[in-house]
Amino acid sequence: MIILGLDPGLACTGWGVIARAGNRLSHIANGQVRTDAKAALSDRLVTLFDALTDIMLRHQPDAVAAEEVFANTNPQSTLKLGQARGVVLLAAARSGVTVGEYAPRLVKKALVGTGSAEKGQVEAMVARLLPGAAIAGADAADALAVAITHAHHLGLAHAIRRSVA
């Protein structure tokens, strides 16, 4: 099972692809899509959409999960984030894959065991769970963390179904 994790942002969207076979996870690819702050907003959205559509085509994920975006205290930032998130969700959904969403606290809890973990602790755990992965940056690490969270969640759902059956 191939899982794509996403950390949406207008300036930089992190992405990470992992494979899950039973309880075993492995790293496939990760990266960051950057858009030019000097370009027109609509062009930045096209750049983001085209890059994500390309990643979806290349890796053909069975499941997609995105870090839930929170309304920022700065309304202009919230608007920007919303625009990027809309395009990111669209690119995934157009391929017919359901998009799971996880709050940052839940991702931290799944990886480190506490919702108040530091960013560095999450990154260290990603590196430990996916040994040998060359991680493109902080946003790519967050995207991989979301993919791992989704894998755990799917594994748990599977185990529950099995124990109920």
Place this chain on the structure above:
Amino acid sequence: MIILGLDPGLACTGWGVIARAGNRLSHIANGQVRTDAKAALSDRLVTLFDALTDIMLRHQPDAVAAEEVFANTNPQSTLKLGQARGVVLLAAARSGVTVGEYAPRLVKKALVGTGSAEKGQVEAMVARLLPGAAIAGADAADALAVAITHAHHLGLAHAIRRSVA
């Protein structure tokens, strides 16, 4: 010259197509794209994107203009609006057309003469400028108002170029 005006929203996006020949404007089509509030966000964004892509293909606008979205006092509403706006701008920009943006105050000023005009005054002016147009609703009227504003703006730019030449 065919101009498409848009009033972006997640629940309802208004659109309106007009033709401009010199100083004459005429109505071509208008409507509202509604998305199901009970559907998943990603599905609603796909509905919006597909409908707008279809409108772009059907009417082949030379220019597109959208009502500028404002950060709302409610951050959750701002996030929703941002998502819809991102998808609307993307659908237009993917067809290679530049998207002009106009603040609501500017649209009111262009149509009624004052930025503090009531919504009803704008709608009445749209109906007067585009006689015979059956307007689908308030969001479609706003979209037509944005298209008219863009037509005026383009006409003015043309007149200035002519007077300078």
